Amino acid sequence: xxxxxxxxxxxxxxxxKGLMRWVKxxxxxxxxxxxxxxxxxxxxxxxxxxxxxRMELLQPxxxxxxxxxxxxxxxxxxxxxxxxxxxxxxxxxxxxxxxxMVGAPDMALPRMNNWSFWIxxxxxxxxxxxxxxxxxxxxxxxTFYAPLSTTFAPDSTDFFIFAVHLLGFSSIMGAxxxxxxVLNMRAPDMKLMDxxxxxxxxxxxxxxLIGAMPVLAGAVTMMLTDRNFGTSFFDAAGxxxxxxxxxxxxxxxxxxxxxxxLPAFGVVSHIIPTFARKPLFGYSSxxxxxxxxxxxxxxxxAHHMFLTGMPVAGELYFMYATMLIAVPTxxxxxxxxxxxxxxxxxxETPMLWAISFVFLFTIGxxxxxxxxxxxxxxxxxxxxxxxxxxxxxxxxGALWSxxxxxxxxxxKWTGRMYNEGLAKVHFWWAVISVNxxxxxxxxxxxxGMPRRIPDYSLQFADFNMISSIGGFAFGASxxxxxxxxxxxxxxxxxxxxxPWEGAKGLEWTLAPKAxxxxxxxxxxxxxxxxxxxxx
Amino acid sequence: xxxxxxxxxxxxxDVFCEITGFNGxxxxxxxxxxxxxxxxxxxxxxxxxxxxxxxxxxxxxxxKSMEVVPGKFYTTSYIAKNNTDQVVxxxxxxxxxxxxxxxxxxxxxxxxxxxxxxxxxxxxEMTLRFVVEPELDERIQDISLSYNFFKLDK
Numbered sequence: 001x002x003x004x005x006x007x008x009x010x011x012x013x014x015x016x017k018g019l020m021r022w023v024k025x026x027x028x029x030x031x032x033x034x035x036x037x038x039x040x041x042x043x044x045x046x047x048x049x050x051x052x053x054r055m056e057l058l059q060p061x062x063x064x065x066x067x068x069x070x071x072x073x074x075x076x077x078x079x080x081x082x083x084x085x086x087x088x089x090x091x092x093x094x095x096x097x098x099x100x101m102v103g104a105p106d107m108a109l110p111r112m113n114n115w116s117f118w119i120x121x122x123x124x125x126x127x128x129x130x131x132x133x134x135x136x137x138x139x140x141x142x143t144f145y146a147p148l149s150t151t152f153a154p155d156s157t158d159f160f161i162f163a164v165h166l167l168g169f170s171s172i173m174g175a176x177x178x179x180x181x182v183l184n185m186r187a188p189d190m191k192l193m194d195x196x197x198x199x200x201x202x203x204x205x206x207x208x209l210i211g212a213m214p215v216l217a218g219a220v221t222m223m224l225t226d227r228n229f230g231t232s233f234f235d236a237a238g239x240x241x242x243x244x245x246x247x248x249x250x251x252x253x254x255x256x257x258x259x260x261x262l263p264a265f266g267v268v269s270h271i272i273p274t275f276a277r278k279p280l281f282g283y284s285s286x287x288x289x290x291x292x293x294x295x296x297x298x299x300x301x302a303h304h305m306f307l308t309g310m311p312v313a314g315e316l317y318f319m320y321a322t323m324l325i326a327v328p329t330x331x332x333x334x335x336x337x338x339x340x341x342x343x344x345x346x347x348e349t350p351m352l353w354a355i356s357f358v359f360l361f362t363i364g365x366x367x368x369x370x371x372x373x374x375x376x377x378x379x380x381x382x383x384x385x386x387x388x389x390x391x392x393x394x395x396x397g398a399l400w401s402x403x404x405x406x407x408x409x410x411x412k413w414t415g416r417m418y419n420e421g422l423a424k425v426h427f428w429w430a431v432i433s434v435n436x437x438x439x440x441x442x443x444x445x446x447x448g449m450p451r452r453i454p455d456y457s458l459q460f461a462d463f464n465m466i467s468s469i470g471g472f473a474f475g476a477s478x479x480x481x482x483x484x485x486x487x488x489x490x491x492x493x494x495x496x497x498x499p500w501e502g503a504k505g506l507e508w509t510l511a512p513k514a515x516x517x518x519x520x521x522x523x524x525x526x527x528x529x530x531x532x533x534x535x
Numbered sequence: 536x537x538x539x540x541x542x543x544x545x546x547x548x549d550v551f552c553e554i555t556g557f558n559g560x561x562x563x564x565x566x567x568x569x570x571x572x573x574x575x576x577x578x579x580x581x582x583x584x585x586x587x588x589x590x591x592x593x594x595x596x597x598x599k600s601m602e603v604v605p606g607k608f609y610t611t612s613y614i615a616k617n618n619t620d621q622v623v624x625x626x627x628x629x630x631x632x633x634x635x636x637x638x639x640x641x642x643x644x645x646x647x648x649x650x651x652x653x654x655x656x657x658x659x660e661m662t663l664r665f666v667v668e669p670e671l672d673e674r675i676q677d678i679s680l681s682y683n684f685f686k687l688d689k
Contacts, residue, residue: 211536218540233545236628237587237685243558244548248540309559311634 026110035092042084078142103187201266264401276343353404364392385445415513416492436470556638570606
């Protein structure tokens, strides 16, 4: 290397000093960190809204708020958790991990990466600011069905539409970046079928994002013109159709739920082999199962709409297509279990989260199958059973994997080890309270308690109180979580470059705290093979 | 996908509903064509009327239901009374249930084909002429036809 290039390298080596480092950064690790902290703060805000919901539902009757404000809470809780917490958290994990996992020095499009993050705080700010506007925040549920969101919505809905547009831009740019990184920046000696599963699941998720987010943008654009420019896409009086809104929304919405769970499958497929000290069982079947789930997610949307009036043939088609998704998902669950089979298992914190993910996500999957049965859905539709179902797949599914990933890769991010004892206390606290919170909601739903209501009949009182108490305990567990993370960053014991005995993957070949720039030279074929997930 | 959602999906959805009767979209015939009538088959057709909130016109079917023979044309009517001192313009949007019957419910003449103008305090009798096609699934014995009136500004 010549002196000129060496000094050039020096010039760019470390991060900038001060706050501007974070504003101007194009480094995938910095941007990953920004994404994760943003997602975490949104998680706390969305969680605070949920605490408000559970407080009102603690007892029957209206105690704390009027129903309109309650509706604002449920709507904003859903929107913030989906678009502000879960999705950015996965993009953050992708940013941090994908370049290290494919042996690339950075993301393929670093400046776009910076932009796609810095859109988010503004979009989130616009969304949250609607709380302080006249008429209040959007109160039509996170699914914003027309005409509730067009004819009968508050003025702040236009801000909500703009925020959704921005969030969509950000997600699409993030997805383009990940596709470009995986396909173009991958180490030359790494074949597609050598890639770790987190990379595979994110690659497939990116295609889902590029397919689905523009449809959402289309839906909110049509809402915007219906509200302000006199069109009638969703207005029956002008020849439109409100049911069409639901078709378009769920054509986005169903792929969206897989956008939020596929990267979670990837995370768990890293953690379980590590602590079972065995290669992942059925690597290629995992890849094909992920791709099948992604394809199927586009052709099942109307199972959210069994009660809108559909020909019997349509109900049957959407029912069977929905059931079909259980097959590739089952393949994954059995692969994880087979990976653990006869492994030398130890139960460090990430493994606890991963195992409870497999168990609790499967419960959520089964209640999803129950909801997918068209004739039974007539009873379940819009009840707390639905709420229990999607919280089992999104909280104990997506969020669980994010927390598992945080504990698993935190040593690599910080070079320090978290407090294992406290982390285990936090795990048991969270896993017990989350079940106290959501499991009774199954019973409430089956007994007929509708969702999105601030008041309920007396026979639902006991289960609601149990659920609320679980909710407060679960909410409080995040105080301990915050402490553990901050404590690790500040006071954690220095760790080795491979803190988990059985961990495989290129990221574990880097320094204990991964350098600001990693893999300036691509890893060799020998190294890639040695660190491969499958033997 | 954005263009697909905004420009292509809505018209395709309309055509899809017309072809399949999806979402209760009933069809239209232009002439009183001949059908192969089976006299012994009877279907009950019930009529419903609704108005969207704020529509100041009383709107009701003249008769609540009738027994029809598939393949024959029938006439009935809806009564609407404008209770205000102003001219009200409205558009009725029909829907047929069950969905599998919508495809074979055809209207020759309907007040829903055009917007309706109600003069102040006027009472209108609006006719409807329809046929249930004999191709209707044997299992269907009841059909509901409902109209929802929406207010138009102009």
